[in-house]
Amino acid sequence: MALTSKEKAVVLIANAIAAYSIYSEKGSKLESNSMIDFILKAVPEELKSEISMDLIDEVFEYVSKAHLELS
Numbered sequence: 001m002a003l004t005s006k007e008k009a010v011v012l013i014a015n016a017i018a019a020y021s022i023y024s025e026k027g028s029k030l031e032s033n034s035m036i037d038f039i040l041k042a043v044p045e046e047l048k049s050e051i052s053m054d055l056i057d058e059v060f061e062y063v064s065k066a067h068l069e070l071s
Contacts, residue, residue: 009043009050013059016042035060 003011016039023030030038036056043051 005047006050006055009047009055010059012043012047013039013051013056014063017060017063 017035019042020030020035020038036053039056040048040051
């Protein structure tokens with residue numbers, strides 16, 4: 001079963017959020033000043049049409065809530 005374009009976008013957003021958080025915690029200097037810029041740079045051009053601020057917010061909220069529940 002292949003992932004849809006939207007599912008692929010969600011995976012990439014979640015992965016970018018995790019990577020950004022790890023880099024930030026380690027104090028690494030990031031080329032992107034914001035998480036949004038980092039996410040947009042991580043998503044390939046062919047999937048950018050699937051990305052919206054609402055989707056990024058929804059994924060961020062879910063990832064944050066899931067992380068808190070594990071703590």
